[in-house]
Amino acid sequence: MNALERVARHKEELDSIHGQIDKHSERVISExxxxxxxxxxxxxxxxxxxxxxxAAQMKAKEEMEKELIQSKNEAEKEVKSLHEREIERLNSLVNELRHEIAAFEGLNNMVIPSFF
Structure with missing residues (x-):
């Protein structure tokens, strides 16, 4: 084998290796x-x-805040209602006491003149 044939054969081998490298590179790039x-x-x-x-947590937080506000408002209404009922009850007691005092004063006025 002469040198020219060996060079040609080495060139073919190198071309084959380069082809394999190119195919491998393409496969690696694809992967x-x-x-x-x-x-x-x-x-x-x-x-x-x-x-x-x-988003779900934000929605849940907003719902909880709405529920808390609603509960607070309901509690405030209930407290206000209780205060109003207590004021009415106390006013009723005051009126009863006034009537009793007036009745007592009326009795007292009747009794005092009879002694004199």
């Missing part, structure tokens, strides 16, 4: 792209899930 796409999809899925959870 890398697939992995990147899967990671992007997973990140988006996680992001969406997180956003949904945050």
């Amino acid at each position: 890398q792209n697939e992995i990147e796409e899967r990671l992007k999809a997973e990140v988006q899925k996680l992001k969406s899930s997180y956003e949904e959870k945050v």
Whole structure:
């Protein structure tokens, strides 16, 4: 085998190796792209899930705040109603006492002249 044939054969071997390297590089790049796409999809899925959870928590918080405000308002109304009823009861007692005092004074006025 002469030198020219050996050079040609080495060139063919190198070309074959370069072809294999190119195919391997293409496969690696393709796999890398697939992995990147899967990671992007997973990140988006996680992001969406997180956003949904945050939105649900915010909604729950708002609902709790509404319920607390409603409970507070109802409690304030109940306290006001209790105060009004207690004031009415006390006013009624005051009126009863006034009537009793007036009756007592009336009796007292009747009794005193009879002694004199």
